[in-house]
Amino acid sequence: MTIVDQLNRTIQIKYVPKRIVSLVPSQTELLYDLGLESSIVGITKFCVHPQHFISNINVVGGTKQVHFNKIKALEPDIILCNKEENTQEMIEALEKIAPVHISDIYSIEDCLKLISMYGTLFSVESQAKELIAIIKIEQQKFQDFIIEQPKLNTVYFIWKDPWMVAANHTFINSLMTEAKFENHFQNLERYPEIDLDKDMDEQVEVIMLSTEPFPFKEEHIKILKRKFPKVKVLLVDGELFSWYGSRLAKSFEYFKTLRSEFLK
Template identity: 55%
Template structure:
């Protein structure tokens, strides 16, 4: 068995004790019926609700308590190329096999789900989930007009989403032309002066990782004189089972459908 970086995993039996260091992957495990097998999660694993009160918190996505992880005696640790660091992975590999995901497109998501199905003996559930997500995607009927957008994820400094990201793939599904899709940086740092010079139809403010609120909308509209809306970042950035609801959510976004 290989992970999404093509790394061979030394797994001889179905893992029974799982540590997940990626929130969207934690939710995916629960959807696949593996909640009881999860022994450790991050402080950002907020879905499903209440899971954080049941499982051991081993840190965040960039910094973890290796001693806590070792004490849990995991059979496998689940990471992500973007969310977790190389240094973490090297240290974690001394504790247990580490599976690393690398999700940029929907196809990558499908592959990850099916890999988990094989690793954890949930092939039927994984196949059903992939089919359900594909069906939901097929129901998406977005206005064919291309909208030029910037998707902001941070303030002070301002940061946007570039190309080669899962968020950019979700924007493309919504017929959005990300003005920073060709940036050499996956998450370019900007100034408001730079944004003023761009021909943008819509500014999207993500609810995460920076907690943009409604109050930020009026401020940007005044500064940029451009349609600005707040969007639920989970539906643009959480791959896995959150996609079951993402496509219905996309239909509700006012400026994406007008």
């Protein structure tokens, strides 16, 4: 079987993979929701959904550093990676162990294509089609809800010291656009550092502090509210803005709740 991943790399596989190592948390959750739990033999320490995985499945490291000897010992049929979350050096080493499938996600459409790819790759086409249908239904329901609502000029922080935001060419930015949270830094690329004193201005209406990768808390809301008293500041669930795959089905209802909160 010949498979082409999202980097247009061709992968040759003799049979449907039965032993999977997943090095991307959102993709691990996706595998579970496609009914592939029994095929997952290795995960990262950040693969926290579903919760019982951490105690039941071999943890082989993180997303940037892994124990190659542990992965090799698991005798995987395939290893699942992501261009952004895993390093090139890591992928090159993993290719010596087993075929590597790499995702590359910047939009909802990319996410749906990955689900379809997994449906074919792991012979779970019907489950993949059902999940895609659910996501599209939730997306349309949200668009019907939001159609008359205004755009909100928004800053989405992912890190502190230095302060870093999600900008253009990110999956987060695509979901912000979907939810009419207009990205104040959409003229910048990826995850730039910003200066709170120089780069923020009176156009900003909303500040989002993500729960990951930096664990923003209430104390950080207070800091920014003192600095920008006219701006609404709220903690947001980073997983629902950045985890593609099956979690996307839950994002749209969450965005509806968020918008209602910001428009009070």
